[in-house]
Amino acid sequence: MLIRIPRGWEIPEREATSESAYFGRRRFLRTLGATGGALLARPGQGAAGLKAQLSHEYDVETGRVTSQMAATHYNNFYEFSEQKDVYKYVDEFQTRPWTVEVTGLVSKPRTYGIEELLKMPLEERLYRFRCVEAWYMNVPWIGFPLRRLLEAAEPQAKAEYVRFLSFLAPEQAPGQKRMKWYKWPYYEGLTLPEAMNPLTLATVGVYGRELPRQSGAPFRVILPWKYGYKGPKSVVRIELTDKRPSTFWHDVAPKEYSFESNVNPKVPHPRWSQAQEKSIDGAGTRPTLLYNGYGKWVAGLYS
Ligand SMILES: Nc1nc2c(c(=O)[nH]1)N[C@H]1C(S)=C(S)[C@@H](COP(=O)(O)O)O[C@H]1N2
Numbered sequence: 001m002l003i004r005i006p007r008g009w010e011i012p013e014r015e016a017t018s019e020s021a022y023f024g025r026r027r028f029l030r031t032l033g034a035t036g037g038a039l040l041a042r043p044g045q046g047a048a049g050l051k052a053q054l055s056h057e058y059d060v061e062t063g064r065v066t067s068q069m070a071a072t073h074y075n076n077f078y079e080f081s082e083q084k085d086v087y088k089y090v091d092e093f094q095t096r097p098w099t100v101e102v103t104g105l106v107s108k109p110r111t112y113g114i115e116e117l118l119k120m121p122l123e124e125r126l127y128r129f130r131c132v133e134a135w136y137m138n139v140p141w142i143g144f145p146l147r148r149l150l151e152a153a154e155p156q157a158k159a160e161y162v163r164f165l166s167f168l169a170p171e172q173a174p175g176q177k178r179m180k181w182y183k184w185p186y187y188e189g190l191t192l193p194e195a196m197n198p199l200t201l202a203t204v205g206v207y208g209r210e211l212p213r214q215s216g217a218p219f220r221v222i223l224p225w226k227y228g229y230k231g232p233k234s235v236v237r238i239e240l241t242d243k244r245p246s247t248f249w250h251d252v253a254p255k256e257y258s259f260e261s262n263v264n265p266k267v268p269h270p271r272w273s274q275a276q277e278k279s280i281d282g283a284g285t286r287p288t289l290l291y292n293g294y295g296k297w298v299a300g301l302y303s
C-alpha cells in the first residue's frame with residue numbers, strides 16, 4: 001500500500017489559504033527527497049505523472065499556487081480558440097509521435113523524440129507567469145533549462161538569435177483552420193543570451209504530470225520574466241539564426257507587442273496599464289514587478 005502525500009496544489013483550496021501552509025508543505029516534501037517528486041497517476045486525467053526534482057533556486061513567489069483547474073481551463077492558445085476555453089477544442093490534437101528539431105547555425109543539428117526529452121533530468125519550478133492581458137498565475141512547471149539543448153547543438157559563432165516554431169495541423173486545431181488571417185504556425189524568437197539564461201525552461205509538464213494539450217503539450221518554452229506570448233506552446237522547431245526573427249504577435253500588431261516584451265509595470269500596453277495584475281483564480285490584484293520579479297537573474301541581459 002503506497003502512502004500518497006498531497007503536493008501543494010492538491011490540497012483542497014480551503015486548506016491552502018496561507019503562505020506558511022504552502023511553504024511549510026513544500027519544505028516538508030523536500031526533506032522526503034525522491035519521494036517528494038514522485039506523483040501517482042490519478043485516473044481519468046490523461047497525461048502521465050512525471051518525476052521531477054523540486055527546485056528552489058529561482059523561488060520568487062510567496063503566494064499560493066494557482067489552482068490546477070484554473071490554469072488548465074483558462075488558456076491562450078489561438079490554434080484552438082481565441083476565447084479562454086481552449087480545453088474544449090483539443091480532442092483531435094495528436095501529441096504523439098512528436099519531434100523537436102534543433103537546427104540552423106549549429107554544428108550538431110539534432111531532432112529529439114519527445115520520449116528523449118521526457119527522460120532528461122527534470123526539475124519542478126514554481127514560477128510567476130504573467131500574460132500581457134494583465135492576468136497572472138503561479139504555476140509549478142516541470143522541465144529542464146533550454147540551454148542544455150542549445151549547448152548540445154553547439155551554436156556557431158555567428159548565431160545571435162533563436163527562432164521557435166509551433167506545430168501546424170489545421171485538421172487537428174480548429175483555430176488554425178478558422179482564423180485564416182493569422183500566419184500559422186505560431187512563431188517566436190529570443191536573443192541567444194535570453195534563450196541560454198538559466199530561467200528559460202524547456203517545459204514538458206505541469207502540476208506533477210505531462211502537459212495537458214491546452215497547456216502546450218508536449219513541449220513548450222516558459223520565460224517567467226517576459227509576457228506569456230514570448231513562450232511558444234507545442235514547439236516542433238528551434239532554429240539558431242544571425243538575424244532577429246519576426247514574431248507572431250509583433251507581426252499582427254507591431255505597436256502592441258515588441259520583440260523584447262519584458263514584464264514592466266511602467267510600460268503600458270497602448271490600450272491598458274500594466275501597473276497591476278489580476279489572479280486568474282481569485283487570489284486578488286497585486287502590483288506588477290519589473291521583470292516579473294526575476295531581475296536578479298535577467299536584468300544583466302538588458303544593461
Ligand atoms: N503556439 C502558441 N503559443 C502560445 C500562445 C498561442 O496562442 N499559441 N499564446 C501565448 C500566450 S498569449 C500566453 S499568455 C501563454 C498561455 O499559456 P497557458 O495557456 O498555459 O497559460 O501561451 C503563449 N504561447
Ligand SMILES: [Mo]
Nearest residue numbers: 131132228229
Ligand atoms: Mo498572453
